[in-house]
Amino acid sequence: AQSVSQHNHHVILSEAASLELGCNYSYGGTVNLFWYVQYPGQHLQLLLKYFSGDPLVKGIKGFEAEFIKSKFSFNLRKPSVQWSDTAEYFCAVNGKTSYDKVIFGPGTSLSVIP
Amino acid sequence: EAGVVQSPRYKIIEKKQPVAFWCNPISGHNTLYWYLQNLGQGPELLIRYENEEAVDDSQLPKDRFSAERLKGVDSTLKIQPAELGDSAVYLCASSFTGTGASGRTDTQYFGPGTRLTVL
DSSP: OOOOESSSSSEEEEETTOEOOEEEEEESSEEEEEEEEOOOOOEEEEEEOOOOSEEEEOOOGGGEEEEEEEHHHEEOOOOOOOOGGGGEEEEEEEESSSTOOOOOOOOEEEEEEE | OOOOOOOOSEEEEEETOOEEEEEETTOOOEEEEEEEETTSSEEEEEEEEEEEETEEESSSSSTTTEEHHHHHHHEEESSOOGGGGGOOEEEEEEEEOEEEETEOOOOOOOOEEEEEEEE
């Protein structure tokens, strides 16, 4: 069955700490991968995406993610978080054909303490 | 450029009443999605349109939910009758779905959602 799992439901960090949010997927075939962020009171926004090529992808606001095909993982990282990174983070996957489903993970809530 | 527009932003209704949500996608986007998002969970796809065609409605509870996308632009999602368990945020997203050498490449842009409360 197609699925996306995110390792942590809720993460609490102090400012300047490093961040890594786990994402693993189960999806047949070649995939596209995404991380979305939802800041409090705002709508879902794209952080970064992977379609092909370099498995290390850089996104907005200093975020990056690495696609490890052998581990079916697409973990999100940031070397130093800020209070403004407090948000809900969602990993998503879809297939390469027009009829493939988009699957979202359950989300990880990140709280950054000043 | 305007983003995805949804209305209303909030809706409170009593159970068994009908309700409708409207979405206007980003200009030029051929694909439109409706999602349901419960508190503390990720979005769950209800239906996806490619232009006017519903290409994936397998998750849409067709006994009470219906959707349409006339002329391949705006879309309406309806629930009739609403049940208590339908309380959630209903999200609309749009994308331009292209297919190149790497296969499908589309990025979804989300609207602000409609928060439905069924009493």
